[in-house]
Amino acid sequence: GSQSRNCFKTIEAALKEGGFEMADIVRATYYVTDASYIDAHFAVCGEVLGDIRPAATLLVVSALAKPEMKVEIEVTAKRRSA
Template structure:
């Protein structure tokens, strides 16, 4: 399967869905809020490496495995995005591993 963490096309950066692993330790926190924080840490690093910032995010898709997780991750979304107001979609669906409770995908645009 072909895969890239992110693709840059001109002024656009498409970041693949990111799950809550702490990639320094390859550990997955049990708590969904911590998983969401790890997602945003990874996303921020990927965007920076590609020459973008969090403020460039224009679209985000959240996937949670249980609707009750929405309330628990909402404060984390506020922490990560602040005044950034991207177009957003929240989906409740299964993920490929049972320890994964949230996946976040973003699109960023410069300019």
């Protein structure tokens, strides 16, 4: 859960820097290194994303760049028209 929250904090900061907001997320790809993390990860997704429902893919992978990394999140955002 905590790594998922940290990923979303980083994503939110990057989006804001680019003039976007979390509601602009239209696609998310989630990478976890153990299937046992999925329930906690999706609980965090529900807390953070709320009514934002991006198209999503979740992959269970054997490892990420560093052994301590257990979760990685990649998003695509599209600016909503006003």
